[in-house]
Every structure is written in structure tokens, then in C-alpha cells.
Amino acid sequence: MPGSRRRLPTRDELRTWRDFLETTEALRSVLATRLQSDTGLSPGDYGVLLALSEAPGTRMRSSELAATLGWERSRLSHHLGRMERRGLIRREKTPADSRGAEISLAAAGAEAFQAATVPHLRAVRELFVDALTPEQLTAAGEIAAALRENLPAQKNQRAQKPASSTASEEPIHS
Template sequence: MSQRKGRSALTRTELDSWRVFIETTEDLRTALAGRLQAESGISVGDYRVLLELSEAPGRRLRSSHLADAIGWERSRLSHHLGRMEKRGLLTRDTAAGDNRGAEAVLTDEGHDALRRSSVPHFHAIRELFIDALTPGQLAAARDIAETLRDHLAGLKGPGD
């Protein structure tokens, strides 16, 4: 953890580091999202939902758990699931044993869409991220990301 905890003013170096980090990660996300949409016809949101469902037992998840897993508000997810359902990528069923809850269920068509999109998406990840870094830089990027993730998790209060 930084020794500068509690200091409010940012130095020019700190601000420059923050800006290059955030701007570059946004550029990377935009490039990956554009490639995914162009090459596969699915959005990053679609991909995240399909991936979570594909890894879930029975390829199904309660909508509330899916929203938590991908970090979306439930209303945003509900609208998105409706659009995906119209395209045949998933169905929505009543949760087993609980008529109040709903589950998103991955269809075979959705599973195929995920499988077809993964290969070009992984190629784009390699080209735009992995190949730009040395093995040491890649390890450092992971270490930085894990440190930031752990720091943010430690800032969350109960129930967040």
C-alpha cells in the first residue's frame, strides 16, 4: 500500500500516470469491443452474459446472481436479457422452487454464438494486449490489477 495515504493533492507525475493508465485502458476496451461486435455480431455485454451462463451449473443463473456477477444493475440486466432473448441467445424461466425469481438460461444458439465469438476475441486480446507486453510486463500488469482489485474490495462496506 502506498505511503502517501491521506494526501489529497496529486503530483504532476501521479496525475500523468493516472491519465495514461485510464485513457489507455479505455482505448483498449473500445478496440476490443469494436472488434468483438464487427467480427462476431455480439456486444461486450452479450459476451459477458453468455460467458457467465456457459460457466454456470446447467447453463442457468438467477437474474440477481447474474447481475452481481457482471456488476450491472438489475434493471439494466433485465432490459439486456430481453434483447438477447429476442435473438434466441437465452430464455428466461421461473426459478426452480421460487416463483418470485427468474433464471436466465443459455440456449444452444447462445452457446454457439459464444463459441464462435471466442476465437476471434482471443486473437484480438493477443494482438492488442498480450503481444504488446513482455512476459515481465504482463506479470506486472496482472500484479497491478490484482492489487487494485483487492484495494477496491477492501474499501467496500458490508452489503456492497
């Protein structure tokens, strides 16, 4: 018996890992496909449009947007380029800092987002929330927390909103 194997997962643990990995991947992919065919938006598009719609004046500095989404700046640049081509957003120069760009929601983007939100949330409900018992849903949250806790510190932490007071006055969004 090679003692060096002590720290390797057992067969059952690996099976669980594989199932977990594949299932979350499949779920992601089904959700993405559905969003795409329902509304023509990718998950990335949806995230960008969501952040912009919630921003005051539906406009945001590019780097602020990157921080909100937890994306690298170059990723955002590429993505915004594609979204701009499709007329979903606009890029303008900032008066304040002339290195900066201000991203604003275009009419087409606002409409697309409007049209996307209900179907998307319904899909999340159907494919995730309703698939689990209340106990499983709670467990899923705890598992996510435990995993995240254990993850090495990352550069692109998701921006944390300063938790609104009463927990029910804001628009419901994913």
C-alpha cells in the first residue's frame, strides 16, 4: 500500500465530485442556451445589462462595472466591444478623467434586458430552486459558503453591496 496516497480522494468522493462538476456545468449550459434562445442575450450580456440598469442614470465607469461584475478589465473591454456593435450599450468619454470611459445603457439594451428578466428568473426557479427541497436549497447555500471559504484568495472578488436595510424594497434580480 503506497502511503503517498493518503491524501487522494476515495472512489466515492471522486464520484461525487464528478457528478457535482458535471451537473453544475450542465445546468449552467442549459440556462445559457435558454436565455440565448428566449432573448438573444448571453449570460455575460445579461450581467452587464443588469449592472447598468441598476446604476444611477443607467451609466457607469468601465472599471466600476468590471468591479461590480468581478470581471477582468480586458474581458469587459472585449465584451463591451461586442455589445456596442449590437447596439446594446454605448461608450462615451468621461469628462472627469479623460482616460476613463463611461458605459451607458442604449435603448435596445434596456429593452432586451426588460424582456429577458422574467423568463430568466423563471428558468432559475424552474431549473434550480424548484428542483430542490427547501432543505437542499439551504444545504446548497451552505455548501457554496464552505467551498468559497476554502478557496484561495482571488483577485476578482465580486463587489459586495452594502446590504439594504429592510431586504425587500429593491427590484428582484439575479
